Amino acid sequence: MDLIKLDQDYILNTYKRLPIEIVKAKGSYLYDQMGNKYLDMFAGIAVSSLGHLHPKVIQAMKKQMKKNLHLSNYFVSEPLVDLAKGLVSKSFASKVFFTNSGTEAIEASIKLARKYGKTISPNKFKIITLSESFHGRTMGGLTLTAQPKYQESFLPLLPGITYVERNNIKELRKAMNRDVCAIFIEMIQGESGIQVLSREYIDELIKLSKEFKVLIVADEIQTGLLRTGKLFAYEHTNLIPDVLTLAKSLGGGLPLGAMLVSKSLEDILKAGDHGTTFGGNPLAAASGLATFTILSSAIMIQEVQAKSDYLFEKLNSLKNRYKIIKEIRGKGLMIGIEVGEFADKIKNEALAKKVLLNVTNQTVIRLLPPLNMTYKDLDIFLNIFESIFISINTNKNG
Ligand SMILES: Cc1ncc(COP(=O)(O)O)c(C=O)c1O
Known part of the structure; x- marks a missing residue:
């Protein structure tokens, strides 16, 4: 049973679906039917703020x-x-x-x-x-x-x-x-x-x-x-x-x-x-x-502010090193990274590396991770994200 094909056959085509079939969701991760595990950096477009199945x-x-x-x-x-x-x-x-x-x-x-x-x-x-x-x-x-x-x-x-x-x-x-x-x-x-x-x-x-x-x-x-x-x-x-x-x-x-x-x-x-x-x-x-x-608990609010500071600092450091990043905007864990024509390429490369990114307004990577994402997972994202900029730079220069 090819669910993606059946979806196209029976459901009005108003969405650009991702080419994966998710069979399980837990915390900050989604799992497909092949056993792949994806880090979810947009949490159902800001819905799953406590991750999946809290x-x-x-x-x-x-x-x-x-x-x-x-x-x-x-x-x-x-x-x-x-x-x-x-x-x-x-x-x-x-x-x-x-x-x-x-x-x-x-x-x-x-x-x-x-x-x-x-x-x-x-x-x-x-x-x-x-x-x-x-x-x-x-x-x-x-x-x-x-x-x-x-x-x-x-x-x-x-x-x-x-x-x-x-x-x-x-x-x-x-x-x-x-x-x-x-x-x-x-x-x-x-x-x-x-x-x-x-x-x-x-x-x-x-x-x-x-x-x-x-x-x-x-x-x-x-x-x-x-x-x-x-x-x-x-x-x-x-x-x-x-x-x-x-x-x-x-x-x-x-x-x-x-x-x-x-x-x-x-x-x-x-x-x-x-x-x-x-x-x-x-x-x-x-x-x-x-x-x-x-x-709404004080501890959660503190935690999100600290994670936001951490992520902004790391992303700004990436911006200083990779010219593709034009601007970083936002507050808390609602972050836009302006990358011009590279947005879709970055999204697709991230998917291949098992990180789910969202692109909005064609040129912006929009990060809306679960608000309780661990520092370990934020680091996994940051490492994979940087590896994509390295590979785009190498391809451009090479
Ligand atoms: C700021 C804002 N207003 C309204 C909406 C519409 O919400 P819904 O899709 O639940 O109808 C959205 C959805 O993305 C939104 O971001």
Whole structure:
């Protein structure tokens, strides 16, 4: 049975699958059917923050599976309440709405922002997003995603959305006015190659949003839950968001997203205004709660910061030695390595050497390793990574 061929025969071809079949996943490693072991440097695109099959997460899931798998949002759910309580206690937020995915957390935020706008004026429905942003694939999320390559085939999009250039304060000032209800930002843009918002830009954004009563929606679907070395990426700045979206690692490997809202927005959405069948599923919540408990612990936060310092130091040293590396960007364990035309070659060579790398925006190696990856495994990655630069250099010069 050739699973890769069957996949091509029966599943819509919307992904560029890797040419390997994974039969087992444990910690920071994936195993294929030939017995090969691969070091996972992108953790399911920032989902598996505790690596694969973390024992505490599995234990929490097993416990929940004995109680129920789905009851519907007509019933209260203990793991969901505990997870919401945890998120609220560690953030600016006072309440949470749970979804299945990131893009649905964005949809919920668009609806919240529009309804908030209407409480002030019927014209206050405009939304601003930044160039090269990524906010999801549903029509609302796609409209906010300021990248023509994702949008072109699906026009027309949602009306009332303005795009401004990332980190361009002049453009931001021009776009902000009383008709804007919200601006959606990623503190660090993930999909477009780990692009960090500048401090000056964020400070101006804080000022303008107060002046024009514009909600700041921090899309932390990728940056959230310790990925950047703080539990939330906004903690690196002076910004306190009005709304924050989470997904990816929130469910500890199961589909779970969330919209966190500040106290003043708690009553905007009323019963019946918004909903979802599966959002906040008890099994995903149990897995998410076990994951969050570990990710939000002081020791884990310290550990990630130390590993980040270690990795950045080693990568910067590589950059000094290999001209192919143009820039290293990011924070925590969300790192972009700009390598121009060599990105795919590096990814393929790494795969041959049993290291899984992710390329985003064509020229950037995006590192999103499990946050609990050991130093030994980080060193294995660094050695293999350097060996690839050595071989590219030799081939270029030889
Ligand atoms: C910043 C950001 N927002 C939204 C999304 C969409 O999330 P999902 O794929 O869960 O719908 C992603 C996914 O990559 C993301 O990185």
